[in-house]
Amino acid sequence: MLNLLSLFPPPYGGVAIHAVRLLECLIERNVDVRGFSLTGIPDTTLPISKVSLFDVARGIGEQGSIVHYHSDEGNWKTALLASSYWRRKRIPYIVTLHSFRPRGIFTNGMIRNALRRAYDEAAAIICISENVRSSLIDLIGVRHDRCTVIPSNLPVSSFERGRPLDASIPSAWSNAQVRIVANAGRVVRFDGEDLYGIDILLKAFAELRRTTPDASLLIVVGDDVVDDDLYVSWQRAARQDAGIHLVNDHTGPLLPAVLHAHIVVRPTRTEGGPSLTLSEAMECGRIAIGSDAVPRLPGCRLFTNGSDTDLLRVLQGAADDARNGNFPAPIHPFDDILSQLLMVYEDAGLDIHP
Structure with a gap:
């Protein structure tokens, strides 16, 4: 089982939209997956449950499952809380960072070290761009070889x-x-x-x-x-x-x-x-x-x-x-993104085709 923990719409920010697209793509590939939302529940039949920080602390994920958590620099508290549970229960977790801008709190040595441990002990760290990876390394000190760059631009969902x-x-x-x-x-x-x-x-x-x-x-x-x-x-x-x-x-x-x-x-x-x-x-x-x-x-x-x-x-x-009606032909720049994600899941121990 893959547990997708993220923001989901509403509101309709980039992380939330990506989560809907990813969940839909994974279901189309027959991956056993469910979504857990830290924000809203979209008007869709996709398997998404609303969770609170208390639920996260109590545990998203179970023995034999893998968690894929989507975050940015603003959700560092959730990252610390959730990762401590997953490490304690030996549940593999993958973190995707959609941005990682400087914040004053990252000058705190205790916070910075705790975040570095949370990321370093993940099964994988995915950054949506080289800029995010560089920022994560510079601000937190996460090892370069722990970070994989996979863009977030999956196909537009049928929900949208x-x-x-x-x-x-x-x-x-x-x-x-x-x-x-x-x-x-x-x-x-x-x-x-x-x-x-x-x-x-x-x-x-x-x-x-x-x-x-x-x-x-x-x-x-x-x-x-x-x-x-x-x-x-x-x-x-x-x-x-x-x-x-x-x-x-x-x-x-x-x-x-x-x-x-x-x-x-x-x-x-x-x-x-x-x-x-x-x-x-x-x-x-x-x-x-x-x-x-x-x-x-x-x-x-x-x-x-x-x-x-x-x-x-x-x-x-x-x-x-x-x-003058001169528009570009539609392009599909995301053909291999889902394949890269599936490889990360398999490397983390998820059985994609049980």
């Missing part, structure tokens, strides 16, 4: 494809001639700057509207507003331009909006991997634009990280292509 366009999305965007979409899971600064790069996107879009007045920008925002002043600046820009639609009551996955869009933009100043948002855009044959802050998938149109003028250049070309 079955959802309609969210009711929160205004018709002014859905009926526009050139539709652009971006998302920001949190409203937060990193190293003093807008982490998701929405400030850069708003500046570039304001200039784009001078030459492309029929363009419309949808920004789907998560409910985690850490920096109120930053959010106020986004709201101010949206009030000043009728072509900007800032939506913070979106209740489903982003995919229906991606399918309805022409252009998908990811202007992040940094992130864990190439971006699930851009991956699903390319899988669906949409124009994908991303900052060059991290390596992106082949076919993604890049602009210089933090530069609104360079983003404007790329946006203008994409808008011209969208108006």
Whole structure:
């Protein structure tokens, strides 16, 4: 039995969406698997149970099973709590890290050593990018040979494809001639700057509207507003331009909006991997634009990280292509990702084909 412990939607962040996709892919491969959610339960028939931190401490996993835990730097307490149980019960566990950014708590020697032990004693550590692996090594001191890099961009799930366009999305965007979409899971600064790069996107879009007045920008925002002043600046820009639609009551996955869009933009100043948002855009044959802050998938149109003028250049070309119906062919950059994960499971002792 494989126990998949993760965030599940809602809310619809990248880790939660990846968990749904992974669970669906594993079931299609006839893997004996069940999901355990630390957040919500999606409206699906997939085998997912809600668990609390108390449940985790009491034990997720049993003798003969394997646990695959999905985490990031923000869930370090859960990682410590759960791994101590698994080690005590001799239950093999695999950890996938979707990001690992610096936090003040990691300067605490006791915390850092405890986390290093939790990761070093895992059956495997999976990082979704080389950037995450390097950060984990630098911040915690985990051995390089313990970390495997496997991207997280699995195929879009049937759960996502079955959802309609969210009711929160205004018709002014859905009926526009050139539709652009971006998302920001949190409203937060990193190293003093807008982490998701929405400030850069708003500046570039304001200039784009001078030459492309029929363009419309949808920004789907998560409910985690850490920096109120930053959010106020986004709201101010949206009030000043009728072509900007800032939506913070979106209740489903982003995919229906991606399918309805022409252009998908990811202007992040940094992130864990190439971006699930851009991956699903390319899988669906949409124009994908991303900052060059991290390596992106082949076919993604890049602009210089933090530069609104360079983003404007790329946006203008994409808008011209969208108006002329020039869209890229759908690509499938994830063909071997599930196979790599299955090999990790087998190496950890899971019988994939009992």
